[in-house]
Structures are given as C-alpha cells and as structure tokens.
Amino acid sequence: xxxxxxIALHGELDIARRDEARFALRADGDVGAVLLDxxxxxxxxxxxxxxLLVFTREMGIRGVPxxxxxxxxxxxxIVQYAGLSDILPVFxxxxxxxxxxxxxxx
Amino acid sequence: MSEPPELRIxxxxxxxxxxxxxxxxxxxxxxxxxxEDAILDIVTxxxxxLANAIEHAYEDATEEAREVTLYARAAGDGLLSAEVRDCGRxxxxxxxxxxxxxxxxVRSIASDVSLETKDGTSVRMLFDTRKMxxxx
Numbered sequence: 043x044x045x046x047x048x049i050a051l052h053g054e055l056d057i058a059r060r061d062e063a064r065f066a067l068r069a070d071g072d073v074g075a076v077l078l079d080x081x082x083x084x085x086x087x088x089x090x091x092x093x094l095l096v097f098t099r100e101m102g103i104r105g106v107p108x109x110x111x112x113x114x115x116x117x118x119x120i121v122q123y124a125g126l127s128d129i130l131p132v133f134x135x136x137x138x139x140x141x142x143x144x145x146x147x148x
Numbered sequence: 149m150s151e152p153p154e155l156r157i158x159x160x161x162x163x164x165x166x167x168x169x170x171x172x173x174x175x176x177x178x179x180x181x182x183x184e185d186a187i188l189d190i191v192t193x194x195x196x197x198l199a200n201a202i203e204h205a206y207e208d209a210t211e212e213a214r215e216v217t218l219y220a221r222a223a224g225d226g227l228l229s230a231e232v233r234d235c236g237r238x239x240x241x242x243x244x245x246x247x248x249x250x251x252x253x254v255r256s257i258a259s260d261v262s263l264e265t266k267d268g269t270s271v272r273m274l275f276d277t278r279k280m281x282x283x284x
Contacts, residue, residue: 056170057199058163085170087192087199088249116188123192123256124249 045074046143052082055090063093069100075143076101081113081136091124098130107131107146109139153180153222161202161214161234169218170195173230180222186277190228193257194218196250197232197271204236226277235268 049066053059067078078094080086098108110132112118118132133139155176159165170191177187201216220230255261260274 054167056163056166056195057203058166060163085191085195087166087195088253089199089203091249115185116192119189120192120253123253125252126249 045072046077047071047073047075048077048079050079050082052084054085055080055083056085056087057089060089060093063090067093067097069097069104073106075106075146076108077139077143078108078110080117081111083112083117084114086117086120088120088124091120091126091130094130095126107143109133109142111136111139152224155220156217158215158217161216161236163202165216166195166198166202169198169216173218173220176220177228182226182277186226186275186280189257189280190230190275190277193254193273193275194220194230194232196253197230197273200250200271201232201234201236201269228275228277230273230275231270232273233268233270 051063051066055063094110101108108131110117110130112132112134118134121127121130121132131139131142133142153176155173157169157172159169173194174187174191177190198216198218216232216234218230218232220228222228251261254271254273257275257280258273259276259279262272264270264272
C-alpha cells in the first residue's frame with residue numbers, strides 16, 4: 043500500500059496531550075489510507091475520542107479510509123462505552139486493520 | 149472492625165494532574181486485588197470525571213482556586229463509591245458541540261451516577277464490579 047500514512051502515538055493520551063494528538067491527527071496532504079498505530083497507547087480519554095472522531099469524519103469526506111490499531115483493551119472499550127463503535131474502526135490485529143484499509147481505498 | 153479502604157487525593161486542576169490521580173486510583177484498586185477488567189473500567193470512568201473537572205470547571209476561576217479532589221471508598225462485595233469534586237462552574241454538555249462523551253462513558257460503566265452543582269461540581273459514582281463488563 044504505497045500511499046498509506048501511518049500515524050503512531052504511544053503512552054497515555056489524555057487531556058494533557060490533546061494538542062499533541064490534534065497536531066498528529068491533522069487531515070492534510072494527499073493520502074490513500076491512514077493507519078493510526080495506537081498499539082503502544084496505554085490509556086485514552088474522551089478528549090482523544092473527540093479528536094479521533096473529527097479526524098475520521100474529515101478523512102471520510104475525502105474518501106480516505108482510516109483504521110485504528112489498539113494494544114490495550116481500554117481503548118477498544120472506551121470507544122464502545124462512548125457509543126462510537128460504528129464510527130471508529132478499531133482493530134486488535136495489524137493484519138485486520140490493513141485488510142480494512144485495502145477494502146476501503148479509493 | 150477495620151475501616152473500609154479509602155483514597156483521598158487533591159491536586160491542582162491542571163491537565164498533567166489527571167494522569168497522577170488516575171495512577172493513584174489504579175494503585176489503590178490494585179491493592180484491593182480486584183480484577184484487572186474492573187480496574188480498567190473504573191479508572192476510565194473516574195478519568196473522565198477528572199478530565200471534565202480539569203477542562204471545564206475553572207475557566208473563569210482564579211489560579212488559587214484551581215483544585216480537584218478525588219475521593220474513593222471501597223465497600224464489601226466489590227462495591228466502590230467515588231467522587232470527583234471541584235469548586236468551579238458546571239458546563240452543560242449542550243454548550244460543547246462535538247463533545248460530551250465523558251458523562252456518557254461514566255454512565256455506561258458506573259451503576260449509579262449523580263451530579264451536584266452547588267458550590268462547584270461533584271460527580272458521585274457507584275461501581276459494582278459484580279455487574280460490570282456485561283454490557284460489552
């Protein structure tokens with residue numbers, strides 16, 4: 043996948059790192075698909091979910107598929123608790139995330 | 149009879165305090181030897197209340213007033229009551245377009261949630277670890 047953009051973040055993504063997350067997740071440039079590699083993220087709160095939601099929607103408008111690779115069950119669960127499972131595509135396995143991106147590319 | 153285990157921690161209401169207070173809660177719950185899934189969810193819910201207090205409660209306050217307190221008390225049978233209190237003003241979620249997941253998350257995890265907005269905001273949560281995880 044030559045025009046795949048991988049954005050990797052790590053550690054605890056909470057209100058203290060909101061600006062960093064917003065900067066990392068900016069919908070700029072020409073890209074075919076985006077893998078958000080959060081395999082090393084150990085915690086995320088709703089401020090990050092909001093950033094993810096905005097980013098995913100903006101990329102969706104541009105027809106660019108997004109996949110979120112998670113390592114901790116906390117991130118997958120907070121997406122569910124927030125009622126965003128149908129909007130934020132979360133995967134536990136990298137291969138599943140890449141398959142999702144391949145199937146959703148322009 | 150020994151007193152139920154308690155945690156009380158007060159920090160300046162600044163973004164970097166959220167992680168420190170979550171870590172203290174996690175250490176408290178780990179010492180109780182509760183299941184990791186329950187700890188994960190309780191820390192997530194309380195973390196939302198902390199983030200909300202830090203983000204919204206003090207927007208008009210003076211620097212001296214910027215404090216947030218977490219109080220947690222374990223009862224028998226896997227019950228935990230927790231309270232996040234600040235002295236700032238409560239901001240309704242309707243005033244924050246695109247936000248508002250925090251309270252939804254708290255309500256998804258806690259067995260009971262109540263808000264009091266007199267002299268600041270207090271979010272009280274009751275967690276029943278015997279009933280958690282079943283919604284997922």
